[in-house]
Amino acid sequence: MLRRLFTIAILVVGVSIVGYNFTASASQGKGRNAEGKKLFMQYCASCHGADAKGTGPAAPTLKMAPRNLTKIDKVDGKFPFTRVQETISGEGIIPAHGSSAMPVWGTYLRRNKGENFAKLDLYNLTKYIESIQQ
């Protein structure tokens, strides 16, 4: 009985620590970029490069050069957030996303992490790209 209570106590403390970290990072702009950067290094740097300029280690093996993501064309003087997010997720109308030139990340993330996390990841990735515009 005592042991069971102890286990429950540990669980409660564990869950609140995880919950605290999550809300803390979600409410800070910086935390969001840190998360986006982590995702970028994990999923995108191989082609686009750690500096996002399009010269990752896998770039020479591709038929089509990955874009320099620090120089996304502005639309009406603004970073085209929705278009970029849709480009990453594969919902966009950009042909490369229907082809094998760039993996369709939306499908991948949804399959591996579930709908809500996929949305959060896509948002964080796009936020990160917005933050590195030159």
Ligand code: HEC
């Ligand atoms: C397998 C290599 C590869 C990987 C990995 C990859 N990309 Fe790409 N990406 C490309 C290529 C190639 C293009 C250019 C397609 C074109 O020009 O039509 C591209 C284009 C893009 C564009 C369009 C840029 C513009 O100017 O409209 C965005 C945004 C983008 N990638 C983001 C990402 C993000 C974010 C990730 C990680 C989640 C990622 N890419 C992972 C190969 C890759």
